[in-house]
Amino acid sequence: MAFLLLSNKVFLGLFIVALSGFSDVLRGNKPKRKMEIKCDWVLSAVKLGIERVKIYCIHTVQLVCGSDKKTYKNQCTFCQETEHLHYGVEPVHFGEC
Numbered sequence: 001m002a003f004l005l006l007s008n009k010v011f012l013g014l015f016i017v018a019l020s021g022f023s024d025v026l027r028g029n030k031p032k033r034k035m036e037i038k039c040d041w042v043l044s045a046v047k048l049g050i051e052r053v054k055i056y057c058i059h060t061v062q063l064v065c066g067s068d069k070k071t072y073k074n075q076c077t078f079c080q081e082t083e084h085l086h087y088g089v090e091p092v093h094f095g096e097c
Contacts, residue, residue: 043083061074067088
């Protein structure tokens, strides 16, 4: 009887873990992280010509998915391309959309 109760609790625990998205990790899929980009800082650093930021903007590939369902090369590209849009495009997660 005790074994049956324990196995039910283990099954329930594994079921909850699977529902929480952990199953993606077990399958080898990277979990998508929520993100925040401080575009005002990025754009001002680009305009000031800060060398590290310029190198990042040109050479780094760290895909960003925007709320417009478009994939951007990196945070810098996201900020530059969405700077003048009148509707608020927000970063959704790292990686392809």
